[in-house]
Amino acid sequence: xxxxxxxxxxxxxxxxxxxxxxxxxxxxxxxxxxxxxxxxxxxxxxxxxxxxxxxxxxxxxxxxxxxxxxxxxxxxxxxxxxxxxxxxxxxxxxxxxxxxxxxxxxxxxxxxxxxxxxxxxxxxxxxxxxxxxxxxxxxxxxxxxxxxxxxxxxxxxxxxxxxxxxxxxxxxxxxxxxxxxxxxxxxxxxxxxxxxxxxxxxxxxxxxxxxxxxxxxxxxxxxxxxxxxxxxxxxxxxxxxxxxxxxxxxxxxxxxxxxxxxxxxxxxxxxxxxxxxxxxxxxxxxxxxxxxxxxxxxxxxxxxxxxxxxxxxxxxxxxxxxxxxxxxxxxxxxxxxxxxxxxxxxxxxxxxxxxxxxxxxxxxxxxxxxxxxxxxxxxxxxxxxxxxxxxxxxxxxxxxxxxxxxxxxxxxxxxxxxxxxxxxxxxxxxxxxxxxxxxxxxxxxxxxxxxxxxxxxxxxxxxxxxxxxxxxxxxxxxxxxxxxxxxxxxxxxxxxxxxxxxxxxxxxxxxxxxxxxxxxxxxxxxxxxxxxxxxxxxxxxxxxxxxxxxxxxxxxxxxxxxxxxxxxxxxxxxxxxxxxxxxxxxxxxxxxxxxxxxxxxxxxxxxxxxxxxxxxxxxxxxxxxxxxxxxxxxxxxxxxxxxxxxxxxxxxxxxxxxxxxxxxxxxxxxxxxxxxxxxxxxxxxxxxxxxxxxxxxxxxxxxxxxxxxxxxxxxxxxxxxxxxxxxxxxxxxxxxxxxxxxxxxxxxxxxxxxxxxxx
Numbered sequence: 001x002x003x004x005x006x007x008x009x010x011x012x013x014x015x016x017x018x019x020x021x022x023x024x025x026x027x028x029x030x031x032x033x034x035x036x037x038x039x040x041x042x043x044x045x046x047x048x049x050x051x052x053x054x055x056x057x058x059x060x061x062x063x064x065x066x067x068x069x070x071x072x073x074x075x076x077x078x079x080x081x082x083x084x085x086x087x088x089x090x091x092x093x094x095x096x097x098x099x100x101x102x103x104x105x106x107x108x109x110x111x112x113x114x115x116x117x118x119x120x121x122x123x124x125x126x127x128x129x130x131x132x133x134x135x136x137x138x139x140x141x142x143x144x145x146x147x148x149x150x151x152x153x154x155x156x157x158x159x160x161x162x163x164x165x166x167x168x169x170x171x172x173x174x175x176x177x178x179x180x181x182x183x184x185x186x187x188x189x190x191x192x193x194x195x196x197x198x199x200x201x202x203x204x205x206x207x208x209x210x211x212x213x214x215x216x217x218x219x220x221x222x223x224x225x226x227x228x229x230x231x232x233x234x235x236x237x238x239x240x241x242x243x244x245x246x247x248x249x250x251x252x253x254x255x256x257x258x259x260x261x262x263x264x265x266x267x268x269x270x271x272x273x274x275x276x277x278x279x280x281x282x283x284x285x286x287x288x289x290x291x292x293x294x295x296x297x298x299x300x301x302x303x304x305x306x307x308x309x310x311x312x313x314x315x316x317x318x319x320x321x322x323x324x325x326x327x328x329x330x331x332x333x334x335x336x337x338x339x340x341x342x343x344x345x346x347x348x349x350x351x352x353x354x355x356x357x358x359x360x361x362x363x364x365x366x367x368x369x370x371x372x373x374x375x376x377x378x379x380x381x382x383x384x385x386x387x388x389x390x391x392x393x394x395x396x397x398x399x400x401x402x403x404x405x406x407x408x409x410x411x412x413x414x415x416x417x418x419x420x421x422x423x424x425x426x427x428x429x430x431x432x433x434x435x436x437x438x439x440x441x442x443x444x445x446x447x448x449x450x451x452x453x454x455x456x457x458x459x460x461x462x463x464x465x466x467x468x469x470x471x472x473x474x475x476x477x478x479x480x481x482x483x484x485x486x487x488x489x490x491x492x493x494x495x496x497x498x499x500x501x502x503x504x505x506x507x508x509x510x511x512x513x514x515x516x517x518x519x520x521x522x523x524x525x526x527x528x529x530x531x532x533x534x535x536x537x538x539x540x541x542x543x544x545x546x547x548x549x550x551x552x553x554x555x556x557x558x559x560x561x562x563x564x565x566x567x568x569x570x571x572x573x574x575x576x577x578x579x580x581x582x583x584x585x586x587x588x589x590x591x592x593x594x595x596x597x598x599x600x601x602x603x604x605x606x607x608x609x610x611x612x613x614x615x616x617x618x619x620x621x622x623x624x625x626x627x628x629x630x631x632x633x634x635x636x637x638x639x640x641x642x643x644x645x646x647x648x649x650x651x652x653x654x655x656x657x658x659x660x661x662x663x664x665x666x667x668x669x670x671x672x673x674x675x676x677x678x679x680x681x682x683x684x685x686x687x688x689x690x691x692x693x694x695x696x697x698x699x700x701x702x703x704x705x706x707x708x709x710x711x712x713x714x715x716x717x718x719x720x721x722x723x724x725x726x727x728x729x730x731x732x733x734x735x736x737x738x739x740x741x742x743x744x745x746x747x748x749x750x751x752x753x754x755x756x757x758x759x
Contacts, residue, residue, distance in 0.1 A: 154196075162189055180211065485518045548576050
């Protein structure tokens with residue numbers, strides 16, 4: 001009996017051991033690897049994950065913390081290895097790692113364990129030619145060699161498609177097609193027309209199909225139309241090829257026929273061999289109607305002429321090309337933003353009312369202001385606006401469709417009975433002034449006011465705020481009369497940079513009157529100088545709260561403004577917002593202003609619970625950059641704070657970002673006043689208060705300013721402000737010399753100092 005009991009216990013022990021070991025995940029046996037190709041073969045030939053002893057290669061691409069490494073023969077994706085963009089070009093050895101597939105794509109999963117070590121120096125991996133019809137080859141050896149292979153290939157980006165045609169067999173001139181995906185923000189796909197290109201990137205096999213992920217591109221000629229040699233330019237919108245007459249679609253030379261003709265002649269004469277491309281959309285009465293392109297197909301003449309303001313839009317529906325018409329709309333809007341051509345006199349244009357209409361000099365550009373009596377539409381779809389029986393405006397049906405954003409009923413309702421301003425030039429017809437209106441930004445309105453200090457333009461609706469752009473450089477006065485919610489509004493910043501800031505930037509006074517502007521949204525990584533304002537110059541902005549703004553641009557971006565000069569910013573607060581710059585260099589992104597230069601004064605301003613980030617350098621919680629050039633007035637930053645949120649750079653560097661001001665430059669003999677400020681925000685890849693002293697700069701002088709050492713992050717320090725604990729930062733005694741009677745207030749022991757005006 002006793003022996004039987006012992007035998008039973010032994011049997012149960014064996015069963016228990018079997019059950020326990022069956023339930024424990026078994027680590028795959030460690031496999032010896034010769035190179036990346038060998039590693040990928042082992043992964044692809046395995047039914048599950050494999051353990052690899054060592055994989056070596058040079059990092060050619062990093063995305064977040066993932067990377068692609070390449071050994072000169074082929075590459076492999078490494079998931080969650082904690083790489084930085086600064087690691088590109090480094091040789092790395094990965095040991096004791098797990099290889100697997102994800103959606104058919106081969107990878108090393110570093111989240112499952114392993115270690116990495118870097119070799120010293122920087123290494124270069126040259127891309128290889130794509131020599132097979134990859135889309136039709138999915139064998140294991142092919143996938144092992146070509147999945148994440150680094151390639152460079154010449155071919156044609158197929159117009160309107162995310163595909164690329166390339167010649168893989170040059171002897172037999174055999175071609176193949178592959179899907180493409182752009183990982184380069186400067187390469188926007190698809191192209192409208194077939195375009196020559198040399199693409200560099202990596203191949204990926206995923207979900208049963210191949211694609212080429214493009215890292216860089218050399219763009220060659222585009223082929224939108226057919227090549228012709230122009231024999232004669234008739235006028236600013238007409239030319240002849242032999243006996244055939246062509247008329248340009250989308251433009252009218254009416255404002256200045258001689259300038260438009262000269263512009264067209266210069267464009268044609270500048271083309272090699274005098275060859276241009278024409279994309280014909282139709283023929284009528286013996287004329288061919290066409291879009292005109294440069295010989296290489298890269299420049300659309302109508303777009304360039306509208307940008308320069310030498311012609312005006314005439315978007316006839318009969319010859320519609322929706323994509324090109326959108327391009328032409330943006331081109332004409334660009335002329336307005338930069339005040340070129342037809343808009344060159346905008347800032348100084350006279351204001352004509354019914355009382356002064358008799359003094360108007362026919363043919364001059366002016367701003368016509370009056371109460372709209374009625375808005376009608378004729379049988380052809382043209383819109384007619386009557387202003388108190390002294391001014392008649394006409395919008396063509398095509399221009400209304402493409403250059404105005406509202407329906408006719410909405411348009412009619414928004415104008416009738418209201419005082420509206422219109423920009424243009426008119427002709428007299430009896431006792432009536434008649435003029436065409438080409439785009440919606442040539443008309444603007446406010447709740448009330450005349451733009452003077454005693455009678456500012458009052459803004460109570462989004463359309464009123466949009467109208468500020470019309471007077472951006474006119475040194476007018478504006479005042480909010482209500483909170484403005486810009487949700488759903490395609491925002492264009494007010495004022496922009498040019499070599500003549502007095503005619504392009506915001507030059508005026510904007511009083512927020514304690515109200516909020518909410519939900520500003522701007523996302524265009526090809527643009528700079530962005531925010532509520534693009535550029536402030538000799539401007540004043542006061543008493544304003546910006547809430548829930550989301551700004552993404554290439555460089556010089558801030559919730560309030562992209563950049564400022566000789567301007568006063570007083571009592572402005574940014575709350576719950578996001579600013580990101582994507583330029584792969586000094587992006588100058590700031591929670592308040594991207595770049596504050598000569599004579600900018602910033603006082604009693606705050607940035608709260610806001611994320612400021614960028615691809616590389618000059619990312620700051622308040623300012624991306626402070627700069628005082630030689631002989632210029634001081635920049636002042638006084639009684640300001642940044643609290644909550646985070647400031648970060650994607651780039652691994654201790655000087656790439658800062659919680660307050662990232663880049664600092666002050667020329668010899670100039671001054672910058674930085675005093676009585678604090679920050680309590682998380683900083684990644686940067687320093688606390690000021691991160692980077694630019695070459696040739698004088699040393700910053702920072703007075704009575706502090707940062708929260710518990711919040712900024714581990715290892716984040718500063719040489720200019722004083723670090724204090726969170727407990728200390730919530731005690732008035734910490735802030736020596738601060739004015740807690742007129743400027744600051746504090747909930748002792750419970751909160752950081754706040755500006756009195758916030759309450």
